[in-house]
Amino acid sequence: MESSIYKKKRNLLVFLVPAFLFMAVFLYYPFLKNIWNSFQNISSLGAAGKGWNEPWYSNYVKMAGDKNLRTALFNTLIMMAVTIVGQVGIAVVLALMVDNIKRGGKFFRTVYFFPIVISATALGLMFNLIFLYDKGMVNQFLEMLGKTGLTDWKDSAHALIIMMIPVMWQYVGFYFVILITGLNNIPEDLYEVAAIDGATRWQRVRYITLPLLRNVICTCVVLAVTGALKVFDLPWVMFPKGMPLGKTWLTGTYMYYQAFNTKNVDYSSAIAVLIVVLGIVTSKIVNKVFKEAEY
Amino acid sequence: MKNKKPVSIWNGLIYVVLSFWALTTIYPIFWIVMNSFKAKNEILANSFSLPLGDQFTLSNYKTAFERLNIFSAYRNSLIISCTVALVVVLLAGLASFALVRYRFRLKKFIYSLVIAGMMFPVFSTIIPVFRMLNVMHIANTSNLWMSLLSVALPQIAGNMSFAIVVLTGYIKSLPIELEEAAYLEGCSAYQIFFKVVVPLTKPSFATVAIFSFLWSYNDLFTQMFLLRLPEQRAITRLLNELTAMEGTNYGLMAAAVALVVIPVIIVYIILQKYIIKGMTAGAVKG
Numbered sequence: 001m002e003s004s005i006y007k008k009k010r011n012l013l014v015f016l017v018p019a020f021l022f023m024a025v026f027l028y029y030p031f032l033k034n035i036w037n038s039f040q041n042i043s044s045l046g047a048a049g050k051g052w053n054e055p056w057y058s059n060y061v062k063m064a065g066d067k068n069l070r071t072a073l074f075n076t077l078i079m080m081a082v083t084i085v086g087q088v089g090i091a092v093v094l095a096l097m098v099d100n101i102k103r104g105g106k107f108f109r110t111v112y113f114f115p116i117v118i119s120a121t122a123l124g125l126m127f128n129l130i131f132l133y134d135k136g137m138v139n140q141f142l143e144m145l146g147k148t149g150l151t152d153w154k155d156s157a158h159a160l161i162i163m164m165i166p167v168m169w170q171y172v173g174f175y176f177v178i179l180i181t182g183l184n185n186i187p188e189d190l191y192e193v194a195a196i197d198g199a200t201r202w203q204r205v206r207y208i209t210l211p212l213l214r215n216v217i218c219t220c221v222v223l224a225v226t227g228a229l230k231v232f233d234l235p236w237v238m239f240p241k242g243m244p245l246g247k248t249w250l251t252g253t254y255m256y257y258q259a260f261n262t263k264n265v266d267y268s269s270a271i272a273v274l275i276v277v278l279g280i281v282t283s284k285i286v287n288k289v290f291k292e293a294e295y
Numbered sequence: 296m297k298n299k300k301p302v303s304i305w306n307g308l309i310y311v312v313l314s315f316w317a318l319t320t321i322y323p324i325f326w327i328v329m330n331s332f333k334a335k336n337e338i339l340a341n342s343f344s345l346p347l348g349d350q351f352t353l354s355n356y357k358t359a360f361e362r363l364n365i366f367s368a369y370r371n372s373l374i375i376s377c378t379v380a381l382v383v384v385l386l387a388g389l390a391s392f393a394l395v396r397y398r399f400r401l402k403k404f405i406y407s408l409v410i411a412g413m414m415f416p417v418f419s420t421i422i423p424v425f426r427m428l429n430v431m432h433i434a435n436t437s438n439l440w441m442s443l444l445s446v447a448l449p450q451i452a453g454n455m456s457f458a459i460v461v462l463t464g465y466i467k468s469l470p471i472e473l474e475e476a477a478y479l480e481g482c483s484a485y486q487i488f489f490k491v492v493v494p495l496t497k498p499s500f501a502t503v504a505i506f507s508f509l510w511s512y513n514d515l516f517t518q519m520f521l522l523r524l525p526e527q528r529a530i531t532r533l534l535n536e537l538t539a540m541e542g543t544n545y546g547l548m549a550a551a552v553a554l555v556v557i558p559v560i561i562v563y564i565i566l567q568k569y570i571i572k573g574m575t576a577g578a579v580k581g
Binding site: 005006007008011014015016018019020022023026027028029030031033034037045046047048055071083090093094097098100101102104107109110111112113115116118119121122125126127128129132134135136137140141169173177185201206221226229230232233236237240251252253255256259260265268269271272275276279280 | 308309313316318319321323324330338341342343356387389390392393396397405406408409414415416418419421422424425427429435448451452453455456459466484503509512515516520527531537545548552555560563564567570
């Protein structure tokens with residue numbers, strides 16, 4: 001990579017500065033400022049801090065006693081489990097299946113991936129109509145099957161699960177494509193050798209495919225877990241403000257609510273810090289689990 | 296392909312499962328488009344039938360165009376998202392080129408800053424960004440252009456890391472001999488970038504541009520913070536307001552969803568190669 005062209009460092013700044021100026025101003029600085037803000041007293045969005053909180057860490061004390069935040073954290077943990085099992089799990093199964101067929105792989109890839117390019121807001125409205133009480137797609141379908149009476153899918157008994165299904169559904173294709181790419185990188189001869197040794201189809205999957213795919217699966221799980229922390233659009237459109245009865249809070253939606261609806265801007269900043277910490281901790285845990293679990 | 300004996304029952308089962316999942320992704324969209332051509336009472340009575348004969352109506356679309364500022368929302372979205380895509384591609388391209396080809400101190404550090412940039416969720420930056428844009432009089436004004444710019448700026452920064460990670464990957468794989476040849480012909484570093492590197496990595500630049508565009512077009516959270524006035528709304532923000540405005544007008548909602556989704560689906564079908572590659576390349580390499 002050593003070349004005489006690129007010895008002149010004069011140009012270097014012109015190349016690098018614009019991009020990093022953007023990131024410094026709109027990413028790194030706000031990130032640090034947000035941590036600072038979480039110790040300040042800020043009464044409205046866009047206002048400056050009015051000095052330190054008393055005591056300075058009071059927002060973090062407040063978190064411990066906040067019932068809604070506890071719901072949000074609990075729901076987010078469930079969301080993580082759902083994304084691991086539902087998104088990555090289904091994606092692994094689908095990817096292994098597509099890897100085993102001769103025709104149509106490309107078609108399935110196109111079809112599975114496309115919910116991801118659609119705005120989650122539009123999907124939220126769509127699922128609102130699908131789960132409409134009087135009478136959306138699901139209730140009409142169940143009626144056709146002979147069920148009498150309508151189910152309110154958005155009541156407090158169903159809300160959580162109805163919120164998570166669309167989120168899960170939307171991103172299966174994403175992990176599917178990552179996994180398919182991983183599968184294509186496994187050398188063909190390994191399967192041939194195994195076939196000569198008389199390995200069954202299942203044994204080939206169990207002893208060749210899955211172990212070689214482990215790093216890719218690990219990447220997917222990390223992405224799924226951190227992705228679960230970033231979910232906002234779909235839940236906010238389907239169940240705004242934690243409806244019904246504050247059952248559907250997620251860390252992201254609760255953070256937005258604190259900033260916008262209750263004007264608790266510094267508390268909202270503290271929740272954002274919590275989201276970042278959770279992201280780092282969970283991805284560390286996932287990496288550790290995958291490193292230690294030997295096949 | 297793989298050397299496999301045909302086991303027909305097993306294969307049949309696989310196709311059934313795969314087709315089932317394909318159905319879950321296609322049918323809901325099909326259903327919503329179908330129902331956007333029906334009146335509300337028809338949607339509630341028989342939503343599974345095709346909108347033929349008496350059932351067919353365009354009134355939902357008529358209402359959508361009359362009552363919602365769909366065209367101005369489209370325009371706002373296009374302005375924001377095109378700006379984001381262009382600026383991201385240009386600046387990330389230049390930065391990636393420098394990161395790959397030049398040797399300098401702090402290079403490792405700068406690259407890890409890029410990776411770190413991918414980890415910051417938008418939640419953790421939006422409040423200070425809002426205040427900053429407010430102080431600069433970019434956000435929270437009645438000036439349409441300034442408001443659109445206020446959405447574009449943080450989105451550009453948010454896409455930069457991803458773009459740099461993807462583009463450095465591709466620029467690394469270019470043979471340096473071509474650039475050396477251009478240098479001997481008397482090209483400057485800028486000319487080398489625009490006349491050699493960019494043309495050779497065009498597909499990956501396209502990937503990054505499309506991805507940034509879509510991400511910006513679909514992003515509701517930033518728009519919720521920064522677009523306050525109705526006439527400034529971009530398309531996702533408009534959709535979000537729809538539930539509050541016309542919550543029970545189901546035909547109109549279906550039409551609005553169709554109007555937002557169909558352009559994206561068309562773009563996706565034409566450009567899917569680049570889109571799929573881009574969305575996963577950033578993830579795997581990061």
